[in-house]
Amino acid sequence: MDTVIVLFNRDLRVHDHPALAAACAQARRVVPLFVLDPAIPSGRRRPFLYDCLRDLRDSLRARGGDLLVRQGDTVAETMRLAGETSATAVFTSADVSSLARRRQRRFAEEPIEFRRFPGVTVVPPDLLRPSGGGDHYRVFTPYWRAWSGAPRRSIVGAPEAVPTPKGLRAGAIPRGLPYGGIEGGEGAARKRMRAWTRDRLDGYEDLRDDLAGDGTSRLSPYLRFGCLSPLELAACGNEAFVRQLCWRDFHHQVAFAFPDLNRRDYRPRGTTWRSDKDAEQAWREGMTGVPIVDAGMRQLLAEGWMHNRARLITAAYLVKHLRIDWRVGYDHFFDLLLDGDVADNAGNWQWVAGTGNDTRPNRTFNPLRQARRFDPDGEYVRRYVPELADVPATHIHEPWLLSGQAGGYPPPLTRP
Known part of the structure; x- marks a missing residue:
């Protein structure tokens, strides 16, 4: 050749x-x-x-x-x-x-x-088939079992030489303002991977849901752009972390079988969504009056990233509490997230909305209970909602309007 x-x-x-x-x-x-x-x-x-x-x-x-x-x-x-x-x-x-x-x-x-x-994935999205028939797995746990025992291809090293012909126009790479202060590229990705697996991987299972502690790897933007091989990353992880990579593969095999995952309900439930532009905008701007929701949405605006637990809380608030179409949330996340990926973003939004692969479509996430469990001292909220910097931990998570407050945070149009 x-x-x-x-x-x-x-x-x-x-x-x-x-x-x-x-x-x-x-x-x-x-x-x-x-x-x-x-x-x-x-x-x-x-x-x-x-x-x-x-x-x-x-x-x-x-x-x-x-x-x-x-x-x-x-x-x-x-x-x-x-x-x-x-x-x-x-x-x-x-x-x-x-x-x-x-x-x-x-x-x-x-x-x-x-x-x-x-x-792009650890296991090719068309490799695994349920033993009972069907072209893909619809439930995560059986997929996890099959995925864990699936054969892996060999990891290939970087080529020593790439014989590109001379004289071709290279083409300019534009420049843009940094977003969220995160450096892109394989070099930065491999440096972060080495440091995190060495220093923080062992504590991942215990700390990954701690919103203020931020015990996640923050490697997802690098996986999104393929700066890291998911197969190589899986080879150096523990079970709790590798399970998250399996979730990523799971959503990719669903999207492979159902390419319209980002536009159509995977499992239509006959849900009637509300149209409320003011509530949508308050949610986007982190001005809902529910501090844990607003902290997550403001982290997204500031950093182009959001803690996974905060993603679940903010998404559930939009679709389960405000009853606004999951596609509104999908589009907003996809526009802002550095790790915005069609399969993962759509798969997770539909999971929360009850139209996707969750076996409990009526599952809800109570934002106050979630806040008190995963941000007990309010440190995460204070980090991203500075208006509440002086509110004590005993009251930091109370919805602002439900507390009888007026003016200031949040604006009057807010719907708790």
Whole structure:
């Protein structure tokens, strides 16, 4: 094989990258490519993405290669580059979103070999099937058992050399203002992974729900952009942490079988949603009057990230208490989260809404009970709702309007 284009998408790394490794092993020339496609929504993730691309370019250049960056339609730009380089194949990592699936179908119609490789998940989303029939697992626990015993592919090392032909236009990588102070890229991801697994992994099971302590890894943005291999991360985790990676795979295999997961109810329940623009906006801005909800929403606005327990609390407040359509929440989270991922975001929102894979569709999360259990001293609330800095722990979690307060926090339009 003479020339292969490696089309990067959600796999911005050189370590454990099966498509890149295969191209370097099989082709005389390798052309790494990323296309900034306006059809792919990226919300506020773009500056983080640009960090990831610059880091990937540096890694490839250190191996004698380069990262070519183009702007436009992904298929059209890839085929244009194939014409320029006489490439005979495109290697890429398989993905599950409806947009990725449409792109794959378009490539299949082009006069070029198109090969998909694993790497976005620990276990390929189409590998496991329930013994009782069906094309995917609908309940997590049986999937966890099957996933835990499933065969794993070997982790592949970073290629020593990437033989990219000279003379090709590299293309500019835009710059953007940092969001949330989080540095993107494989280098930052691997540094965080090493530090967290060394210093904090052992305490993960006990501390992961402590809102103020923030015992989570914060590796999810790096998984979202593929700066870390989920397979490599699973290999160095304990059961409590690996179970979270399994949840990620679970949602991906659901999205593989049900590509409209982000738009249609997976399990329609006949729910009648309310339309209340004022309440929606108060929720988005962290001005609902329920301190634990507002703290989570303000963390999201400030950092592009939110503690997982806070995600459950804020999502449940929107769909179970305000009775507002889960798609409103999905869109807001997807726009702001650095780890905004179609399968995970939609799967989790539908789980909370009772339209997804929860076996208890009427489950609710009482925000006051959750706050008192997971933020007993109110430290998390005070961190993100400074208006309540002087409120004692005995009262910090009380809904503001239910406490008989008026004016100040929150504004009058708030609905508790």
